[in-house]
Amino acid sequence: MNGCEAVYLINKTENNIQKIEEKTFCDLEFKEREHLQEWIAKSPNALGEELLIRQKEFDGFFDTSERLDLLALDKQGNLVIIENKLDDSGKNVTWQALKYAAYCSTLSKNQIKDIYQQYLERSGIAEQAEDKLVEFFDNVDYEEIALNKGQTQRVILVARIFRGSADNFV
Numbered sequence: 001m002n003g004c005e006a007v008y009l010i011n012k013t014e015n016n017i018q019k020i021e022e023k024t025f026c027d028l029e030f031k032e033r034e035h036l037q038e039w040i041a042k043s044p045n046a047l048g049e050e051l052l053i054r055q056k057e058f059d060g061f062f063d064t065s066e067r068l069d070l071l072a073l074d075k076q077g078n079l080v081i082i083e084n085k086l087d088d089s090g091k092n093v094t095w096q097a098l099k100y101a102a103y104c105s106t107l108s109k110n111q112i113k114d115i116y117q118q119y120l121e122r123s124g125i126a127e128q129a130e131d132k133l134v135e136f137f138d139n140v141d142y143e144e145i146a147l148n149k150g151q152t153q154r155v156i157l158v159a160r161i162f163r164g165s166a167d168n169f170v
Contacts, residue, residue, distance in 0.1 A: 024160065025086040032086045033057070037069055040082060040158065047082070047156055050075055052136045054116040061103045068100040071115070073136070077146045079104050079112070079153045089159035101153040109147045 008017040030036065037056060044051035051072040059067040070082035081104060083097040107115070117129035130142050137145050 030086065032084055033069075036084050036086060036158070040070060040084065044070075044072060047158070051080055052132075053119075054112065055119045058115065060115060064103075066100070066103075068097075068104075071104070073112075073133075073147065074154065075137070076152075077137075077149060079107065079148050080156060081153060082156045082158065085157075085159040087160045089157065089162040091163050093157055093159070093162075097155040097157060101155055104148070104153050107148050109145070112147045 007020045007022065009020050010017050025036065040046060041053045041056055044053050051074055053070055053072050055071040057067045057069065058071045059065065068081050069084045072080040072082060074080050079101075081097055081100045083093055083100070085093055113129045113133065116133070120127060120129055120132065133145060133147075134140065134142050
């Protein structure tokens with residue numbers, strides 16, 4: 001918040017409001033991977049659309065040890081790269097996310113399915129990735145599902161404050 005805004009708790013029974021003190025995730029001792037990433041992985045619809053999380057901490061890039069936070073699919077079959085920052089985006093988050101989108105641009109349908117299968121197995125889910133994909137795409141036959149067609153990756157950045165935004169300039 002920029003100092004002009006505030007958040008209030010409304011008590012309808014007592015007909016009053018009370019200003020709530022702003023706290024950061026760090027103030028509350030939340031962690032990026034342990035908390036924020038898990039919240040989104042468990043409830044990706046919190047990002048405003050139906051997404052299928054396919055991998056956490058994905059590091060399957062050739063010749064690099066970098067990891068993207070969450071890899072998802074949207075209902076159109078596009079890969080969605082989700083990069084999380086707890087409170088402050090940092091100055092390189094955009095570049096970082098674009099780099100991950102470029103890394104994912106060549107993933108084939110079978111590679112995407114295999115990555116998802118690894119995620120399911122690591123998560124202790126005894127289902128087949130192909131079946132879960134069919135279910136996500138409203139029971140369309142697997143052969144008819146187009147994934148990462150035309151290399152149309154999307155990026156979602158999650159942070160409380162994005163460095164360089166107009167609200168951060170004095």
